[in-house]
């Protein structure tokens with residue numbers, strides 16, 4: 001069974017923004033990417049850095065010198081301590097998917113029928 005925690009109003013988020021909350025004794029980073037919300041534990045599995053303090057970026061691929069493509073725009077979180085990168089959607093480290101941080105379900109729901117403002121919830 002999971003417990004639902006309020007993250008805030010959808011109005012607090014803009015494209016590519018994030019919010020770090022405390023929920024269930026844990027620090028959680030909630031991100032908006034392409035109108036979807038993702039939540040990961042704000043704890044790097046390497047040496048315990050506050051992972052969500054890192055920047056978000058893209059996954060860059062190359063077929064050879066002078067050629068590169070950006071994929072997963074805004075979906076990659078880079079740890080501020082040693083720059084390990086994690087996929088927001090899966091929590092998996094890019095170069096070693098066995099290494100991962102926790103991810104959590106996020107829902108957007110009406111907080112109150114009398115208030116015309118959707119709320120974001122994270123489920124732990």
Ligand code: FES
Nearest residue numbers: 044046047079082
């Ligand atoms: S603590 Fe995150 S990469 Fe080292």
